[in-house]
Amino acid sequence: KAGVTQTPRYLIKTRGQQVTLSCSPISGHRSVSWYQQTPGQGLQFLFEYFSETQRNKGNFPGRFSGRQFSNSRSEMNVSTLELGDSALYLCASSLGGARSGANVLTFGAGSRLTVL
């Protein structure tokens, strides 16, 4: 079955602009999570959506937002871009239920954002 698809794979923006990243989860997965990966920081949790509702949120400023659609596809948006927002943004999907293995995440290849 198809994996997690993220678009675009690469993009370059300038400071002050905004960006929207898209994620299509594995069919049947209802939870979509977003992570930011930067050198030396590992993966940091941004937020998680389940059935179109934000269920968990990390410690990022309000410039980072997201949403989930009825087909479980998700988008994240970063407004007023800063140089420090340059990172690999990873989307992950999971079944989302409270049962064994439900929170094993399947990741996409990521969207690499460069802010100049």
Added chain:
Amino acid sequence: DQQVKQNSPSLSVQEGRISILNCDYTNSMFDYFLWYKKYPAEGPTFLISISSIKDKNEDGRFTVFLNKSAKHLSLHIVPSQPGDSAVYFCAASANFGNEKLTFGTGTRLTIIP
């Protein structure tokens, strides 16, 4: 505040030998732990997990050990193969079934042929 720590940024192991990757955590609320492997230009791939009610979980060449009193877990790979060369991330979650994972900074494993 790094709640999950991987203190070795890199590790080199001879092919066929055992690779041991270590991870420490500070949050007592963590009750589920996972290891992910990441190749360049790909997303992390799930390897193996363990819940806090166990102290060992095995899957083929991969074994994860959990020492709750020391807040320490380790991943053993036996025997190590060239295809195991990748970055390995340790992750933890609180409230079993929670998709919010806290990741370590990763250990780059290089298997020497």
